[in-house]
Amino acid sequence: MIKKGLKVIVLTGRDKKKEGEVIEVDRPNNRAKVQGINIVKKNVKTTKEKKGGIISKESFIHISNLKLVDDKVKKTKTEAKK
Template sequence: MIKKGLKVKILAGKDKAKEGEVIEIDRSNNRAKVKDLNMIKKHVKTTKEKKGGIFSKENFIHISNLKLVNEKKKIKKTEAKK
């Protein structure tokens, strides 16, 4: 099960084969946000409180396109080689 804070690998899309940490999950739509991956440009209009402009932010990725990365297995494999 994919949870917030776990490390995942992207299986499909423009960021295929990249790894990152899950920062947010939308359970109702089966989607997750991964830190610094699947970036989009957001155009924001200027208001009295905030300055406008073009901002980059993470977009949601469907959970079926994510795979958990188990760091414990990697460590055990390297120890076995020694």
């Protein structure tokens, strides 16, 4: 199970084989946001508080495209025998 704070690796897409830490999880849509993965550019309007422009930020990626690589997770019996 993918949770916030765990380390994962991307299995498919343009960021294949990259690793990162899960920032946020969207359970109803089965998506997760990973630090440094699936970076998109977004146009932001200028407001009184913030300056506008083009910013880069992480976007959600489907959980099926992620695999845990964290040592905190217990290994299964088959993985321990290898």
